[in-house]
Amino acid sequence: MVGVAVIGAGYWGPNLVRNIQATPQLHLKALCDLNITRAREVLGRYSTVHATGSLTETLADPEIQAVAVATPAATHLDVALAALEAGKHVLVEKPLASSYEDGLKLVNAADERGLVLMLDHTFCYTPVVRRLRRLVHDGELGDIQYIDSVRINLGLVQPDIDVLWDLAPHDLSILDSVLPRGVTPVAVAAHGSDPMHTGKACVAYISVQLSNGAIAHAHVNWLSPTKIRTMIVGGSKHTAVWNDLDPTQPLAVYNRGVDWSENPEAKRVSYRIGDMVAPALPTGEALRGVMAEFAAAIIEKRAPLTDGRSGLRVLAQLEAASASYAAGGTFVPVNGGTF
Numbered sequence: 001m002v003g004v005a006v007i008g009a010g011y012w013g014p015n016l017v018r019n020i021q022a023t024p025q026l027h028l029k030a031l032c033d034l035n036i037t038r039a040r041e042v043l044g045r046y047s048t049v050h051a052t053g054s055l056t057e058t059l060a061d062p063e064i065q066a067v068a069v070a071t072p073a074a075t076h077l078d079v080a081l082a083a084l085e086a087g088k089h090v091l092v093e094k095p096l097a098s099s100y101e102d103g104l105k106l107v108n109a110a111d112e113r114g115l116v117l118m119l120d121h122t123f124c125y126t127p128v129v130r131r132l133r134r135l136v137h138d139g140e141l142g143d144i145q146y147i148d149s150v151r152i153n154l155g156l157v158q159p160d161i162d163v164l165w166d167l168a169p170h171d172l173s174i175l176d177s178v179l180p181r182g183v184t185p186v187a188v189a190a191h192g193s194d195p196m197h198t199g200k201a202c203v204a205y206i207s208v209q210l211s212n213g214a215i216a217h218a219h220v221n222w223l224s225p226t227k228i229r230t231m232i233v234g235g236s237k238h239t240a241v242w243n244d245l246d247p248t249q250p251l252a253v254y255n256r257g258v259d260w261s262e263n264p265e266a267k268r269v270s271y272r273i274g275d276m277v278a279p280a281l282p283t284g285e286a287l288r289g290v291m292a293e294f295a296a297a298i299i300e301k302r303a304p305l306t307d308g309r310s311g312l313r314v315l316a317q318l319e320a321a322s323a324s325y326a327a328g329g330t331f332v333p334v335n336g337g338t339f
Contacts, residue, residue, distance in 0.1 A: 001027040002089075002298050003063045007055065007079055008070035009033035009042045011156075012093055016068045016120075017042060017049075019287045025295035026066075032058045055079065059086040066116070066298060069093060074160055077102040080117075084109040089116040091294050094169040095318065096311030100335055103315045107308040116297045117308035121173035124306050125289035127281040128242050128251050132233060133178045135253065141235030144183065144214050147175060149231040152221035162200035164190060164321050167220035171231075172314045173306065175208065175216055178233065184211045185313075187331040188320035195223070206321050209331060249278045 004026050006016045013033070020028045030050040033039040039051040052058055058067070059082060066089035069079050077097045083090050084106065096119055097103040110117035123129055135141050149171045158166050175185070187209040192201030202223055208216040229244035239254045255274030290306075297304035316335040324332040 001025055002065050002295055003027050003029045003061075004066045004068060005030040005032055005058045005061070005064045006068045006070060007032045007058070007083075008093075009035070009039040010070065013070040014042045015287055016070055019285065019291045020068065022288060023291040023295055025299065026291060029061065029064050030058050055082065059083055059088060065089060066091070066294070068120075068294075072160055073165065074098055077105065080106050081109055084113060084115055084117070087113065087115070089118075089294075089298050091118045091120055091290070092311075093120045094173065094311070094314070095165060096308065096315055100312060100315045100319050103308070103312050107312060110308055114301075116294070116304060117311075118294050118297060118304040119173070119306040119308070119311040119314075120287075120290055121169075121177070121306040121310065121314075122286045122290055123170050123174050124177040125293065126286040127284065128244070129174055129177060131251060131279055131281060132174075132231075132240055132242065135238075135240055136178050136180050136233065136235075140238060140253075141233060141240060142237030144180060144210070144212065144233065144235055146214055146234045147216035147231065148234075149174070149216075149218040150228050152219060152224035153227040154225055155222060157196070157198060157202065157222050162192070162204070163202050163220050163222050164192065164204050164206070164325070165318055166222075168204070168206055168218055168318065168321065169314055171206075171218040171220070172208075172317050173310065174231065176310055176313050177306070179210070182211075183214075185209070185216075185317055185334045186211050187333050188317050188324055189329055189331045190321035190325040191329040192325055201325065204321075204325070207331075208317065251279055251281060253277045253279065 004020050006013055020026045028049050031039045032052050034053055036053040043049050067083045069092040071079050076092055080090050080092050151167050185208045189207045192204035194201055196202055203221045206218045231242045233240045241252045254276045257272050259270045259272055293304050320332040320334050
């Protein structure tokens, strides 16, 4: 088994602890947090897992081959880089780092040492997104025409990042996972507002121009009294609709849409009204899939599904979105660096 330490016992750390302990290929060795009392509370009174407040001590332990980082986003570079330099495989909570430049440092450090660097893009491991990816990559939806996503709820207003950097990584990582081969984001526009006067955007809208001429759009919001989690992937053949809050029928595939006749003598629009199919999906916690993939990538010495480069692609879009927001919403090209 792979010995693992979790760094950070705050909001997300306990979820990592629970899922690592439930993954047969992983063995939780330590939980590290500056607040060691909180770390002990997360582990429970009778746990044999070591609680520590020292990152140096954790990284020096030869029985720990990998770490899962669940610290604030601003610390991801320092913590993850220290782990990589200590020869540890790294799973890091989104976003990969606070900037594309910092993210690239982590990717290069992992490559130089032959280590696994993986992003906890949890939604990419849900049964729904896995099925969406298959539908797109197998061509069942046809050519992608548009993607529309809504991710709104009340809270948590983050102290160090705006709503773009807090919620949009989920939608952008899903976009990165499901887009067909050869289709990439080329430019991003972002609009937002700060009605609470927090000093950061609390409501935002992102538009992503894709290389095939289609557009992807995401609405993220900390202030909505109702919670909505939906995504529509529109294709030339079928359209997939995902409602993450519907436990009985989260995914529906519609054979409905608009067709356009290319005949120069009879150019016209026709409407296709066909059946709706709700695919049967397996059950299971997405984070369990994250841990299984992390373990498999380490054991099989391969890149994980959401590797460091997927994190870079998300960071490139987030940086473009921030630049666009600061410039009043104009489209900003996505960094085309090495992915």
